[in-house]
Amino acid sequence: ETGVTQSPTHLIKTRGQQVTLRCSSQSGHNTVSWYQQALGQGPQFIFQYYREEENGRGNFPPRFSGLQFPNYSSELNVNALELDDSALYLCASSFGTVSGNTIYFGEGSWLTVV
Amino acid sequence: EDQVTQSPEALRLQEGESSSLNCSYTVSGLRGLFWYRQDPGKGPEFLFTLYSAGEEKEKERLKATLTKKESFLHITAPKPEDSATYLCAVQAPSGSRLTFGEGTQLTVNP
Numbered sequence: 187e188t189g190v191t192q193s194p195t196h197l198i199k200t201r202g203q204q205v206t207l208r209c210s211s212q213s214g215h216n217t218v219s220w221y222q223q224a225l226g227q228g229p230q231f232i233f234q235y236y237r238e239e240e241n242g243r244g245n246f247p248p249r250f251s252g253l254q255f256p257n258y259s260s261e262l263n264v265n266a267l268e269l270d271d272s273a274l275y276l277c278a279s280s281f282g283t284v285s286g287n288t289i290y291f292g293e294g295s296w297l298t299v300v
Numbered sequence: 301e302d303q304v305t306q307s308p309e310a311l312r313l314q315e316g317e318s319s320s321l322n323c324s325y326t327v328s329g330l331r332g333l334f335w336y337r338q339d340p341g342k343g344p345e346f347l348f349t350l351y352s353a354g355e356e357k358e359k360e361r362l363k364a365t366l367t368k369k370e371s372f373l374h375i376t377a378p379k380p381e382d383s384a385t386y387l388c389a390v391q392a393p394s395g396s397r398l399t400f401g402e403g404t405q406l407t408v409n410p
Contacts, residue, residue, distance in 0.1 A: 190343075219397065226401030227305075229344070230389055242397055276343055279400075289334065289398065291343040 189213055190279050190292035198298045199267050206249055207295045209277030217241075218260040219289070220252060221276040229276055236282075240243040264297075272299045302327040305386045306388050306401035313378055313408050321373040323388030332391040332408045333371050334398060335364050346388055347373075378408045 189212035199205050211218050217236045226251035231244035235254035249265040258279075264271055274294040280287045303326040313319055325333065332351055336344035348357045351365040357364050360375040361382065373386055385405045389398040 192343075192407075221398075228389075228402045229398070231397045231399070234397060262341070288346060288349060290346055291336070293343040296341075 190277055190290050192275075192277050192292040192295050194295055195246060195293065196296045196298075198300060201299055203267050204263065204265045205267060205297060207264075207275050207277075207297070209260045209262070209279075209292060211258045211277075211279035212290055215279035215281050215289075215290075216258050217280045217282060218254055218258065219280075220260070220262045221278065221291075222246075222277055223274040223294070225273070232262070233263070242274045253275055267299045269299050272297060302390055302398055302399040303391060304388055304390055304401035306386075306404050308404060309402065310405045311380070311407070313375075313406070315378045315410050318374070318376045318378070320375070321386055321388075321406070323371040323373070323401055324369060325388075325390045327339055327390045327392070327399070329393040330390060331393055333366055334389040335371070335373055336387040336389065338387055338403070339384050340390055347386075353397065375406070378406075380408045380410050382406065383408045 191210045193208050217232040222234040223229040233243040234241045238254045251263045254260045276294045277292045278289050280289045306326045307322045335347040338344045348364040353368045361376050365372045385403040387403045389400040
């Protein structure tokens with residue numbers, strides 16, 4: 187049990203719709219990162235939030251956006267959903283952005299786009 | 301660009317048959333190499349972080365080692381409950397972004 191919780195666990199959306207995924211970080215952790223994991227692949231970094239500011243972004247288009255709230259929880263928003271967006275979306279939390287800090291993952295949100 | 305390659309892609313072992321998983325990496329200034337275990341439909345479970353060549357860490361039947369170019373995850377006398385996908389990731393010098401490999405799917409038969 188990592189203390190990182192994500193919701194919803196599963197959802198199905200139609201192509202072109204928008205989706206919001208939520209994450210509560212582990213107690214004491216102020217940094218949240220989001221990853222996309224397609225079936226059979228390793229997780230791919232989407233972006234990171236530290237103290238409510240975006241702090242690094244991977245190779246994902248602007249329709250992937252996020253927020254971090256004062257309590258360090260976070261949201262991932264995806265607009266104009268495409269079929270290829272179907273994946274497991276993982277939230278990871280850590281304390282600070284110093285390299286080497288342990289990074290814990292939640293159980294993920296399974297998104298299916300039809 | 302950071303790169304991580306894991307081998308083999310899949311590995312089948314008999315219970316008690318020890319083996320090793322490989323993680324080769326290319327990164328500008330390794331800050332940390334992470335090993336995770338991932339069960340089907342679940343998020344990655346943290347196992348180890350290694351920071352410098354020569355470092356070793358152990359947990360139950362697992363032992364992780366690190367050189368300047370690769371890391372090994374040694375599994376001694378595995379049990380069926382060790383069956384999972386094992387992911388390796390390197391940490392970029394700036395921030396705490398992880399770059400993952402594709403994983404090794406381990407199956408341990410009783």
